[in-house]
Amino acid sequence: MAWRVGVVGASGAVGGTLLQVLAERGFPIAELRLFATEHSAGRRVHWNGQELEIARFSAQALSGLELCFLAVPGAKASRELAPQVLAAGAQVIDKGSAFRMDPDVPLVVPEVNPESVRQGHGLYASPNCTTIPLVMCLGPLSKAAGLRKVVVSTYQAASGAGRGGVQELLEGAAAALERRPAPASVFPRQLAFNVVPQCDRFGVDGYTEEEWKLVRESRKILQQPDLALSATAVRVPVTVGHSETVYLQTERPLAPEEARAILRQAPGVLVRDDPARGEYPTALDVAGTDQAHVGRIRRDPDDPHGLHLWIVGDNLRKGAATNAVQIAELLTRR
Amino acid sequence: MAWRVGVVGASGAVGGTLLQVLAERGFPIAELRLFATEHSAGRRVHWNGQELEIARFSAQALSGLELCFLAVPGAKASRELAPQVLAAGAQVIDKGSAFRMDPDVPLVVPEVNPESVRQGHGLYASPNCTTIPLVMCLGPLSKAAGLRKVVVSTYQAASGAGRGGVQELLEGAAAALERRPAPASVFPRQLAFNVVPQCDRFGVDGYTEEEWKLVRESRKILQQPDLALSATAVRVPVTVGHSETVYLQTERPLAPEEARAILRQAPGVLVRDDPARGEYPTALDVAGTDQAHVGRIRRDPDDPHGLHLWIVGDNLRKGAATNAVQIAELLTRR
Numbered sequence: 227m228a229w230r231v232g233v234v235g236a237s238g239a240v241g242g243t244l245l246q247v248l249a250e251r252g253f254p255i256a257e258l259r260l261f262a263t264e265h266s267a268g269r270r271v272h273w274n275g276q277e278l279e280i281a282r283f284s285a286q287a288l289s290g291l292e293l294c295f296l297a298v299p300g301a302k303a304s305r306e307l308a309p310q311v312l313a314a315g316a317q318v319i320d321k322g323s324a325f326r327m328d329p330d331v332p333l334v335v336p337e338v339n340p341e342s343v344r345q346g347h348g349l350y351a352s353p354n355c356t357t358i359p360l361v362m363c364l365g366p367l368s369k370a371a372g373l374r375k376v377v378v379s380t381y382q383a384a385s386g387a388g389r390g391g392v393q394e395l396l397e398g399a400a401a402a403l404e405r406r407p408a409p410a411s412v413f414p415r416q417l418a419f420n421v422v423p424q425c426d427r428f429g430v431d432g433y434t435e436e437e438w439k440l441v442r443e444s445r446k447i448l449q450q451p452d453l454a455l456s457a458t459a460v461r462v463p464v465t466v467g468h469s470e471t472v473y474l475q476t477e478r479p480l481a482p483e484e485a486r487a488i489l490r491q492a493p494g495v496l497v498r499d500d501p502a503r504g505e506y507p508t509a510l511d512v513a514g515t516d517q518a519h520v521g522r523i524r525r526d527p528d529d530p531h532g533l534h535l536w537i538v539g540d541n542l543r544k545g546a547a548t549n550a551v552q553i554a555e556l557l558t559r560r
Numbered sequence: 561m562a563w564r565v566g567v568v569g570a571s572g573a574v575g576g577t578l579l580q581v582l583a584e585r586g587f588p589i590a591e592l593r594l595f596a597t598e599h600s601a602g603r604r605v606h607w608n609g610q611e612l613e614i615a616r617f618s619a620q621a622l623s624g625l626e627l628c629f630l631a632v633p634g635a636k637a638s639r640e641l642a643p644q645v646l647a648a649g650a651q652v653i654d655k656g657s658a659f660r661m662d663p664d665v666p667l668v669v670p671e672v673n674p675e676s677v678r679q680g681h682g683l684y685a686s687p688n689c690t691t692i693p694l695v696m697c698l699g700p701l702s703k704a705a706g707l708r709k710v711v712v713s714t715y716q717a718a719s720g721a722g723r724g725g726v727q728e729l730l731e732g733a734a735a736a737l738e739r740r741p742a743p744a745s746v747f748p749r750q751l752a753f754n755v756v757p758q759c760d761r762f763g764v765d766g767y768t769e770e771e772w773k774l775v776r777e778s779r780k781i782l783q784q785p786d787l788a789l790s791a792t793a794v795r796v797p798v799t800v801g802h803s804e805t806v807y808l809q810t811e812r813p814l815a816p817e818e819a820r821a822i823l824r825q826a827p828g829v830l831v832r833d834d835p836a837r838g839e840y841p842t843a844l845d846v847a848g849t850d851q852a853h854v855g856r857i858r859r860d861p862d863d864p865h866g867l868h869l870w871i872v873g874d875n876l877r878k879g880a881a882t883n884a885v886q887i888a889e890l891l892t893r894r
Contacts, residue, residue, distance in 0.1 A: 375862075379713035379805040381755045381794065399733050399753075419733075420844040421715045421796055421803050423856055423870045428835040432816065432858035441861075454862035458805040458870065460715065462755055463797050469755050471713040471792040473807070482766065501762040510754040522757055524766035527775075528709075528788035536757045536792065 228256035229558070230290055232316065234307060235297035236280050237266035239389045240321055243547035244297055249274040251551055254558065259291065263298060263307075283307065288314035293557065295550055296320040299388055308349060317348045317557060319550050323435075326351040326443055333446050336552040337494040338365040342447075343556045350553050354436070355545030356380050356459065356468050357443040359518035359537050363472070365448060366492040367485060367533075372477030373450065374531065378440060378457040381469040382425055383509060386541050387412050392465050399463065417463050425459040434459055466542055467509025472535040479530040482523045489520055494544070499523050507538040515540055516548045562590035563892065564624055566650065568641060569631035570614050571600035573723045574655055577881035578631055583608040585885055588892065593625065597632060597641075617641065622648035627891065629884055630654040633722055642683060651682045651891060653884050657769075660685040660777055667780050670886040671828040672699040676781075677890045684887050688770070689879030690714050690793065690802050691777040693852035693871050697806070699782060700826040701819060701867075706811030707784065708865065712774060712791040715803040716759055717843060720875050721746050726799050733797065751797050759793040768793055800876055801843025806869040813864035816857045823854055828878070833857050841872040849874055850882045 231248070235241040248255065260271060260280045267282035281287055288294070294316045296304050304324035311318050325331040332342040333351045338361050343350060353361070356378075364373065384395040390412045398408030398418030408416040415422045425436035436459040445453045462469075490497045496517040498507050506521035519538045526532025539545050565582070569575040582589065594605060594614045601616035615621055622628070628650045630638050638658035645652050659665040666676040667685045672695050677684060687695070690712075698707065718729040724746045732742030732752030742750040749756045759770035770793040779787045796803075824831045830851040832841050840855035853872045860866025873879050 377711050377807045381715070381796070396737065400737055403730065403734055403737075414838055415842050416844060419798050420801075420842050421798060422842055423803070423805075423840055424835070424838075430836075431861070432835055432856060433861075456807075456860050456862065456866070456868065458713075458856065458868055460803075460805070462715070464753050464755060467754075469757070469794075471757075471794070473711045473790075501758070501766055502764075504748055504758075506757055508749050508754050508756055510750055522766065522792065526790050527765070527767075528790065532790070534790065534792055 228254040229292045230257040231255050232259045232261060232288065232291045232294035233297065234261040234263070234283055234294060236260035236271065237262050237269060238297055238299065239385050239392070239542055240546040241297040243542040244295055244550060245271065245273050247543065247547045247551045253551060253554060259287065261287065263303060285310045285314060288316060291316040293317050293319070293554060296322060298322065312348050319350045319352060319553050321352045321546050321550050323354065323439060325349060326353060327446065333443060334553045334556070335361055335447055335549060336556055337362055339447050340556055343553065343560070352546065352550045352553060353443045353447065354439045355386055355541035356382065356440050356470060357447070358545050358549055359539035360440065360470060360472065361444050361447045362492065362494050362518040363489060363520055363535060363537055364444065366488050367474070367476065367480065368448060368450070370488050371480040373453060373474060374477050375475040376453065376455040377473040378455070379471045380457065380459045381462045381464070382459060383462070383464040383466050383468055383541055384417060385466050386425065386468065395463055395465065413461060417461055419463060422461040423458060425461050464509045466513040466540060467538055468541040468545060469509055469536065469538045472537055474533050474535070475529065475531045476533070480533060482525050482533065485523050485533055494518060495520060497521070506536060509538060512538045513540050514543070516544045518544065562588040563626045564591040565589050566593045566595060566622060566625045566628035567631065568595040568597070568617055568628060570594035570605065571596050571603060572631055572633065573719050573726070573876055574880040575631040577876040578629055578884060579605065579607050581877065581881045581885045587885060587888060593621065595621070597637060619644045619648060622650060625650040627651050627653070627888060630656060632656065646682050653684045653686060653887050655686045655880050655884050657688065657773060659683060660687060661780065667777060668887045668890070669695055669781055669883060670890055671696055673781050674890055677887065677894070686880065686884045686887060687777045687781060688773045689720055689875035690716065690774050690804060691781070692879050692883055693873035694774065694804060694806065695778050695781045696826065696828050696852040697823060697854055697869060697871055698778065698808070700822050701808070701810065701814065702782060702784070704822050705814040707787060707808060708811050709809040710787065710789040711807040712789070713805045714791065714793045715796045716793060717796070717798040717800050717802055717875055718751060719800050720759065720802065729797055729799060747795060751795055753797060756795040757792060759795050798843045800847040800874060801872055802875040802879060803843055803870065803872045806871055808867055808869070809863065809865045810867070814867060816859050816867065819857050819867055828852060829854060831855070840870060843872060846872045847874050848877070850878045852878065
């Protein structure tokens with residue numbers, strides 16, 4: 227019952243977390259092969275008491291694998307690698323954006339749409355790191371009261387742009403503290419001691435790719451193709467942990483107490499909402515966890531259909547690695 | 561035509577900026593007296609080629625003043641000091657929240673409601689640092705198309721909590737970079753490398769004072785007591801510059817091009833909105849300026865009445881000191 231598993235992109239921020247989560251959750255692994263496409267090949271990694279070498283990715287080296295995680299940056303790399311892995315006979319779980327909107331590829335958040343894996347043909351996609359905690363909260367609220375409108379503003383961590391993003395933030399902070407110029411190459415502007423309203427590239431409509439991902443992926447996962455949802459995605463000088471303010475209007479008025487009760491029952495959601503006692507989630511205390519943390523649930527004073535939420539999730543774990551491993555767990559149960 | 565001017569709270573973050581702005585704008589000053597309520601008395605300050613000593617605040621020392629700025633932290637201090645200054649015969653411009661919602665006190669953003677100073681009886685209030693740039697943009701859009709609904713999420717700098725806030729952020733960042741524990745005494749949580757969805761205290765409705773200030777003050781300044789506006793106020797690890805995402809619905813549909821044209825004509829507003837060329841405001845490049853900077857103006861894809869904006873302002877200058885000096889300039893013209 228144990229699987230021969232590959233991880234491509236094992237040296238990256240998500241790849242590293244993926245190895246950790248596979249070990250933590252005791253995923254049934256008969257053999258683990260690690261791959262990198264570039265300069266990381268040859269590096270050695272300690273994993274679950276073993277020392278493993280990261281190999282250069284090649285179609286030959288895939289032989290015999292049953293399952294392979296793709297944790298490579300950029301949709302282009304996934305588009306190139308996935309067909310090779312599938313051809314070698316392994317199932318693929320891609321953490322990237324390449325296949326998410328493909329109607330033949332299940333886009334899975336196991337707490338929200340586990341049944342979607344049944345429609346898969348070997349290729350499965352894990353959603354964007356802001357989408358996952360959002361739909362974990364929107365899903366149950368939508369079932370209970372219907373969604374009329376959703377407006378999201380994000381506060382996204384540097385690690386969403388990989389290890390290089392974290393490094394640029396930390397170097398930038400050290401430089402700024404010494405009044406030296408801070409770098410801006412991973413991010414479009416200096417991120418240290420700044421907030422930057424741009425994640426990913428802009429389209430002609432003035433929205434970024436990241437903002438459209440949140441919209442389109444949420445619609446697909448929630449099976450609400452016309453859901454009125456729009457967003458502003460903003461990068462903040464945080465290493466790990468994406469936060470989101472969410473304003474939503476429901477079809478049926480929903481009191482904060484009722485929303486809280488629904489979310490307390492929602493799988494994978496942790497309600498932390500007692501502001502008078504200083505209880506609400508922040509990026510720092512959510513880092514390292516696997517839940518969608520939600521607090522500051524309150525009524526829109528002007529509209530009984532309106533609610534405000536504050537959602538925080540670890541973008542490397544539940545926002546990427548943990549969700550991918552959970553998809554694999556669903557596959558082992560098929 | 562020159563005035564005898566007092567500044568109470570001259571050693572604080574806003575007080576220091578106020579001195580700078582008075583000099584920069586050439587405010588007509590015959591005599592400048594600086595006051596502090598606490599341990600800063602006795603300190604010397606260079607101002608416009610002079611060396612001035614900060615005196616301990618006392619009613620006697622006010623004698624002969626014509627105008628006095630209150631830049632003291634906390635509404636309580638303003639409530640105590642303002643009556644003494646008025647009794648001494650000087651007009652008062654208070655940067656704090658004590659009198660803002662008093663129906664007899666004009667709450668003034670000179671670009672938006674300059675006429676309001678005419679209703680004043682010696683006491684004038686300057687709005688909260690998030691309110692000012694917001695109403696500078698909402699005012700002209702409201703006149704052109706009417707406002708149906710506004711949802712705001714803020715990204716507020718540490719200096720909104722004074723010099724102590726900036727110090728805690730910088731010390732916290734230095735500590736975190738060395739993996740030492742970071743302080744959390746000015747702010748309810750560690751702010752360095754974190755975002756904290758709490759500015760000011762919580763009320764029983766789950767909103768903070770800061771969030772209600774934004775709502776109530778905007779309604780008063782825009783003379784729209786029923787304006788449907790709600791907000792989430794979030795502290796971010798930035799030293800100077802408050803950013804805000806603003807989602808609004810207008811009565812009459814407003815295309816982004818039209819909104820941009822209206823805002824380009826709006827006094828004090830700087831439209832910086834060419835995302836394809838990387839042009840949008842961020843806290844770092846807005847610090848030191850006096851405008852409300854606005855970018856990322858775009859259509860709600862689901863609603864022709866909906867628009868998204870990204871507004872950034874220097875919270876110490878236009879958000880506090882500059883606005884107060886501009887109110888004083890209106891008074892000199894009466």
